[in-house]
Amino acid sequence: MAVYTHVDPDDLAALVARYAIGTVVSCKGIAEGVENSNFLLETTDGRFILTLYEKRVQAGDLPFFVDLLGHLADHGCPVPAMIRDRDGEAIQRISGRAACIIQFLPGISPSHPMPSQCEAVGAALGAMHRAAASFPGGRENSMGHRHWRAIAEATGDLDAVISGLQDLVDAELAFLDAHWPGDLPAHVIHADLFPDNVLMLGDRVTGLIDFYFAASDFRAYDLAVTHASWTFSDDGRHCDPARAQALMRGYAREIALTDAEVAALPLLARGAALRFLLTRAHDWVHTPADALVTRKDPAPLLARLRRYQAHDAAALFAV
Ligand SMILES: Nc1ncnc2c1ncn2[C@@H]1O[C@H](COP(=O)(O)OP(=O)(O)O)[C@@H](O)[C@H]1O
Numbered sequence: 001m002a003v004y005t006h007v008d009p010d011d012l013a014a015l016v017a018r019y020a021i022g023t024v025v026s027c028k029g030i031a032e033g034v035e036n037s038n039f040l041l042e043t044t045d046g047r048f049i050l051t052l053y054e055k056r057v058q059a060g061d062l063p064f065f066v067d068l069l070g071h072l073a074d075h076g077c078p079v080p081a082m083i084r085d086r087d088g089e090a091i092q093r094i095s096g097r098a099a100c101i102i103q104f105l106p107g108i109s110p111s112h113p114m115p116s117q118c119e120a121v122g123a124a125l126g127a128m129h130r131a132a133a134s135f136p137g138g139r140e141n142s143m144g145h146r147h148w149r150a151i152a153e154a155t156g157d158l159d160a161v162i163s164g165l166q167d168l169v170d171a172e173l174a175f176l177d178a179h180w181p182g183d184l185p186a187h188v189i190h191a192d193l194f195p196d197n198v199l200m201l202g203d204r205v206t207g208l209i210d211f212y213f214a215a216s217d218f219r220a221y222d223l224a225v226t227h228a229s230w231t232f233s234d235d236g237r238h239c240d241p242a243r244a245q246a247l248m249r250g251y252a253r254e255i256a257l258t259d260a261e262v263a264a265l266p267l268l269a270r271g272a273a274l275r276f277l278l279t280r281a282h283d284w285v286h287t288p289a290d291a292l293v294t295r296k297d298p299a300p301l302l303a304r305l306r307r308y309q310a311h312d313a314a315a316l317f318a319v
Pocket residue numbers: 002030032033034035036037038049080102103104105106109196197207209210212
């Protein structure tokens with residue numbers, strides 16, 4: 001359960017009173033997620049998500065996320081609105097944290113996606129990229145390639161997380177620094193489109209959520225993150241060709257990748273696997289003991305990284 005911060009009932013009632021959304025019926029911590037404190041808020045008017053922003057989300061970035069979600073919704077993407085209070089404010093404070101009340105979207109995150117669901121999420125990602133390309137805002141990717149070495153250093157002894165990890169990470173960082181592309185098509189991307197950040201009903205995508213890592217970066221890197229998180233076995237050792245082809249097919253319906261992007265995908269996927277390996281390793285070591293959160297295992301991301309390092313990795317991205 002990701003609840004880092006307690007919400008006092010009187011403070012919550014006062015917060016909700018700022019909005020035209022009825023009065024509080026209940027407010028329960030949500031089991032999923034690792035970054036922020038999330039609550040399912042029920043009022044006399046319906047269901048909402050209350051998010052208190054923790055660790056990696058800077059309060060100063062929240063106006064960017066509010067504007068981005070508004071832009072994507074205006075372009076037909078299934079993203080949740082940040083609800084505005086009677087004064088038009090979406091960003092609040094409660095329990096010493098920046099906070100938002102967010103539209104509740106229906107759907108379930110697929111734990112073991114079917115190929116048809118991978119195809120649907122590929123198309124939803126492509127459509128989201130088409131919309132994001134016209135978004136005028138931008139944001140440095142604080143979880144992007146240039147920052148991975150700092151995350152590794154902040155973790156401490158990587159060998160204490162997985163034996164032999166330090167040497168592997170040092171070598172991979174050097175390789176990626178030497179080969180990372182300079183000029184692929186870029187705009188604001190989601191950058192964390194794991195299955196738990198997509199809501200679906202059957203094969204229909206009903207929600208793309210959790211945009212708090214959204215930042216300016218290569219669109220093909222976003223596809224690589226999605227490939228790494230949707231097409232592998234739970235242990236990260238096996239990429240399912242049916243799921244991978246379906247994801248790529250769905251994306252290709254919306255976006256025609258350039259030859260340079262196609263050539264870069266295996267490298268970008270190595271970067272994607274390393275990024276989430278590093279943040280999981282960091283959180284493995286540094287998550288507060290009293291937080292109600294289930295830490296995510298870094299090992300399956302290491303297995304994916306090894307798969308993407310293999311000489312035949314380009315085949316994993318065939319349409
Ligand atoms: N707009 C929403 N509609 C419905 N459920 C949501 C919404 N936002 C978040 N959730 C639920 O809360 C969980 C955690 O949200 P998420 O934003 O992924 O948290 P974190 O940023 O901490 O990882 C999601 O897996 C989902 O179950």
